[in-house]
Amino acid sequence: xxxxxxxxxxxxxxxxxxxxxxxxEADQAxxxxxxxxxxxxxxxxxxASLAHVxxxxxxxxxFVGRILGPTAIDARTKEIVIVRTSALxxxxxxxxxxxxxxxxxxxxxxEVRALRGxxxxxxxxxxxGELALLAWVDAVALGRGAVPEEITARAxxxxxxxxxxxxxxxxxxxxxxxxYCSSLGLPTGAATLSRLHEEGLA
Amino acid sequence: MSPIAEQIASGAIGERLWxxxxxxxxxxxxxxxxxxxPEVDRRxxxxxxxxxxxxxGKGLGFTALGVTGGEPFTLDYMPELIATLGSExxxxxLSNATVFNxxxxxxxxxxxxxxxxxxxSLDSPDPEDNDEMRGPAxxxxxxxxxxxxxxxxxxxxxATTLEDPEAADPREMERLCELHRSLGVPDEDHxxxxxxxxxxxxxxxxxxxxxxxxLDPELTLTADGAFYSPFGPTVRGGKLDTDxxxxxxxxxxxxxxxxxxxxxxxxxxxxDASIGIR
Numbered sequence: 001x002x003x004x005x006x007x008x009x010x011x012x013x014x015x016x017x018x019x020x021x022x023x024x025e026a027d028q029a030x031x032x033x034x035x036x037x038x039x040x041x042x043x044x045x046x047x048a049s050l051a052h053v054x055x056x057x058x059x060x061x062x063f064v065g066r067i068l069g070p071t072a073i074d075a076r077t078k079e080i081v082i083v084r085t086s087a088l089x090x091x092x093x094x095x096x097x098x099x100x101x102x103x104x105x106x107x108x109x110x111e112v113r114a115l116r117g118x119x120x121x122x123x124x125x126x127x128x129g130e131l132a133l134l135a136w137v138d139a140v141a142l143g144r145g146a147v148p149e150e151i152t153a154r155a156x157x158x159x160x161x162x163x164x165x166x167x168x169x170x171x172x173x174x175x176x177x178x179x180y181c182s183s184l185g186l187p188t189g190a191a192t193l194s195r196l197h198e199e200g201l202a
Numbered sequence: 203m204s205p206i207a208e209q210i211a212s213g214a215i216g217e218r219l220w221x222x223x224x225x226x227x228x229x230x231x232x233x234x235x236x237x238x239x240p241e242v243d244r245r246x247x248x249x250x251x252x253x254x255x256x257x258x259g260k261g262l263g264f265t266a267l268g269v270t271g272g273e274p275f276t277l278d279y280m281p282e283l284i285a286t287l288g289s290e291x292x293x294x295x296l297s298n299a300t301v302f303n304x305x306x307x308x309x310x311x312x313x314x315x316x317x318x319x320x321x322x323s324l325d326s327p328d329p330e331d332n333d334e335m336r337g338p339a340x341x342x343x344x345x346x347x348x349x350x351x352x353x354x355x356x357x358x359x360x361a362t363t364l365e366d367p368e369a370a371d372p373r374e375m376e377r378l379c380e381l382h383r384s385l386g387v388p389d390e391d392h393x394x395x396x397x398x399x400x401x402x403x404x405x406x407x408x409x410x411x412x413x414x415x416x417l418d419p420e421l422t423l424t425a426d427g428a429f430y431s432p433f434g435p436t437v438r439g440g441k442l443d444t445d446x447x448x449x450x451x452x453x454x455x456x457x458x459x460x461x462x463x464x465x466x467x468x469x470x471x472x473x474d475a476s477i478g479i480r
Contacts, residue, residue: 024444027445028443028444028445029444029445030444030446030447030448031414031430031445031446031447031448031465032448032449032461032464032465052444052450053450054447054448054449054450054461055449055450055451055457055461056450
């Protein structure tokens with residue numbers, strides 16, 4: 001199976017970086033992928049790349065939407081996990097995209113910078129529950145094997161089992177997306193880059 | 203009866219399961235949907251792959267098979283493959299009929315005893331007009347090949363592809379019909395259809411627009427995946443069109459068949475205004 005146009009530069013409006021695979025434009029979106037494309041404007045590069053394999057797109061996007069989208073866990077907490085994980089994994093696309101989402105969810109510029117490794121996390125984040133979560137995320141993202149007992153104990157002290165399950169899955173899903181987006185070189189949207197400039201986070 | 207079989211029986215999904223055997227061709231027709239030509243990627247589906255999926259399709263309730271390309275008969279195993287498919291279900295294979303030498307005709311003789319038709323393109327009763335679209339000497343090769351197939355008892359259909367069938371000159375059409383009758387092909391085995399504005403026809407600004415809403419749903423399996431219609435896996439500018447792709451999975455066939463069934467169930471109102479191209 002091959003895609004003759006699987007090359008580098010892509011033409012989706014407003015996206016400026018190169019992609020390893022062609023991004024599927026709306027007029028080429030497979031029938032079952034069309035409902036995932038916005039009525040106006042460009043789809044996310046994750047959508048536009050997954051559209052090469054519609055049956056995979058149909059399974060992946062609802063899953064990602066359920067895990068990273070609105071649930072019982074507040075958006076701020078989720079974005080702490082996503083930005084921190086993405087920064088640890090050095091995923092340019094996810095860090096840039098979710099820095100903006102994090103700001104929109106109420107995180108401060110200083111908090112975003114700290115999550116990105118550009119500031120002292122323990123000076124910016126003072127809530128013990130959030131610090132326990134960050135220690136847990138660092139261990140999940142960077143560790144091998146079981147999370148150390150001390151970090152587990154702190155996380156269990158700060159969260160109930162439902163929260164720990166969900167936030168671990170947020171981190172794990174972010175790891176999957178980090179590797180997907182980094183490996184395929186997905187381009188950050190121009191609007192996101194512009195906003196990052198405005199916020200001093202570019 | 204399976205849900206897929208019910209949809210086939212009701213006509214919601216076409217009864218014929220189509221295969222793209224390959225994409226390369228010895229010709230370079232001006233309206234070719236797949237930009238086929240001698241130098242293009244073969245993208246061959248494979249004999250065993252086709253047979254396995256055809257048998258699965260039969261089990262699902264498909265009642266006919268179709269093979270197209272590219273030119274299927276550029277593949278050495280094509281006569282044997284068509285015989286195998288024809289022993290399973292009635293089969294039509296599309297061909298330009300320009301590669302039927304004596305050896306190939308001998309290999310095709312077993313098809314005479316099977317529900318098989320070779321559908322051959324012939325676009326005009328005038329050699330110049332026909333060959334302008336289909337290539338030098340195409341007309342001569344077709345009118346030589348058709349009687350040889352007919353003599354051997356092999357079913358032959360003639361397919362005429364026109365820019366606008368409604369606007370065709372009746373006198374010219376009558377001359378064309380006289381020609382196919384003289385070659386041994388009766389009127390009921392002559393079909394006339396419009397050029398579809400996809401592939402090379404789109405590049406050449408030819409034909410009628412045909413998208414999801416205008417085409418009949420006929421499951422079509424290729425080396426690149428499963429498509430909504432045999433008019434789906436088109437190529438333009440060397441790039442495969444994916445707007446009518448339904449799945450990269452082609453086996454088991456029930457996976458793309460189920461995806462097609464979901465699409466058919468969700469087709470918008472008015473989508474029965476199909477242009478009915480076969």
